[in-house]
Amino acid sequence: MMGKVLSLPRALLLDYGGVLIESSSQSLAPPVLVRRLFALTGEALSEEEIAEDLIRGAREYGRWRDEASHDPSPAELSHEGIWDDFVTVGWPRAAREAVRRHAASLSYEWTWHEDWAVRPGIPEALEAARAAGLPLVVVSNALSGAAHRDILAAAGLGSMFAAQLYSDEHRLRKPNPELLRRAAQAVGSSVEDCWFVGDTINRDILCARRAGTGTAILMRSTRTSREQAVPGIAPDIVVDDGHGLRDLLSRLDRP
Numbered sequence: 001m002m003g004k005v006l007s008l009p010r011a012l013l014l015d016y017g018g019v020l021i022e023s024s025s026q027s028l029a030p031p032v033l034v035r036r037l038f039a040l041t042g043e044a045l046s047e048e049e050i051a052e053d054l055i056r057g058a059r060e061y062g063r064w065r066d067e068a069s070h071d072p073s074p075a076e077l078s079h080e081g082i083w084d085d086f087v088t089v090g091w092p093r094a095a096r097e098a099v100r101r102h103a104a105s106l107s108y109e110w111t112w113h114e115d116w117a118v119r120p121g122i123p124e125a126l127e128a129a130r131a132a133g134l135p136l137v138v139v140s141n142a143l144s145g146a147a148h149r150d151i152l153a154a155a156g157l158g159s160m161f162a163a164q165l166y167s168d169e170h171r172l173r174k175p176n177p178e179l180l181r182r183a184a185q186a187v188g189s190s191v192e193d194c195w196f197v198g199d200t201i202n203r204d205i206l207c208a209r210r211a212g213t214g215t216a217i218l219m220r221s222t223r224t225s226r227e228q229a230v231p232g233i234a235p236d237i238v239v240d241d242g243h244g245l246r247d248l249l250s251r252l253d254r255p
Contacts, residue, residue: 006237008252009214010193011162012129013183016140016148018199018221020122020157023113029054033109040102041095054110057087065141065173069202072210073176076167079103082143104144107168111144118155119219121242126160128249135187138164139179139196141203145169162187174203177211197245202227205235219245 014020029051037050045053061082068074077085080103088096099106129136138161142148145166152158163186165179172179177191184191196213198204199221208216218224218235219242239245 006215006248006252008132009134009195010189011135011137011184011187011195012249013137013139013180013194013196013213015196015198015204015219016138016142016152016166018119018223019197019219020119020138021116021148021151021155022119022221023116026113026115028058030109033106036109037099037106040098041091042098044092044095053087053089053091057083058110061086068173069175069206071176073178074173075176076141076171076173078171079107079144079168082107104146107144108147111142111147112151116151116155118157119221119242121244121246123157123242125242125246125249126157128246130160132249132252134249135162135189136160137162137183137187138166139174139183140164140166141173142166142168174198175207175210177207180207180211180213199224200227201233201235202230206230206233209233217245217248 034047034051034054038047080100083099083103083106084096088099126136140148145164145168148166149158149164163183165183165186167173167179170179170182180196181191184194191211191213194213195215195217196204196208197217197219198208199219200223201218205216205218215237216235217237217239219239237248239248
């Protein structure tokens with residue numbers, strides 16, 4: 001779907017999950033993480049209790065993220081705040097403090113997905129963007145941006161990006177438009193001259209509209225069909241995957 005006449009942007013800003021990388025089902029309480037927490041907290045709780053609290057915490061954090069999307073300029077919680085507010089509530093004080101001391105590495109482990117995969121056509125789309133001279137920037141909400149960086153590196157894609165901006169590192173969450181503005185600034189561009197590609201209306205496309213990006217592109221993912229519509233908010237273009245994005249860039253790059 002194309003709803004406007006397009007010109008080649010100055011930079012291409014892309015979401016991470018659902019655009020660059022996608023995973024299928026991921027346990028909310030990975031056994032490796034449960035065992036680490038069990039040892040880290042001095043066996044103050046059973047592994048079963050820890051697993052239950054991880055699952056509960058993940059769901060409550062998810063609800064908080066959905067509610068934060070209604071805020072015009074949402075901020076991201078710290079790693080320590082996420083564990084304090086959603087997982088370790090009611091744990092013994094020493095156990096809570098132990099988790100706080102290791103909150104960043106625990107967040108990394110909770111974020112890492114063993115079943116991640118690069119979305120179809122993404123390597124080709126990124127190559128088409130680079131061939132057109134476009135800087136590439138990742139702009140993503142993340143519990144652990146460090147984990148996202150390592151996954152992109154493991155996929156052989158990390159070096160293709162001029163910058164990667166994650167919510168946990170900038171303490172801003174999409175749809176806060178400032179995150180997209182910072183992404184554009186990172187490559188010396190104005191956000192009005194950039195395209196942004198995301199897979200959700202209520203975070204990505206809404207963020208693009210608030211920031212004033214030149215073009216807002218929705219790439220369909222498993223999340224796209226599950227979200228509720230946002231009145232008055234729609235993408236300029238919809239593509240199915242990286243192949244659609246590559247074709248779009250290739251057409252615009254032709255003399």
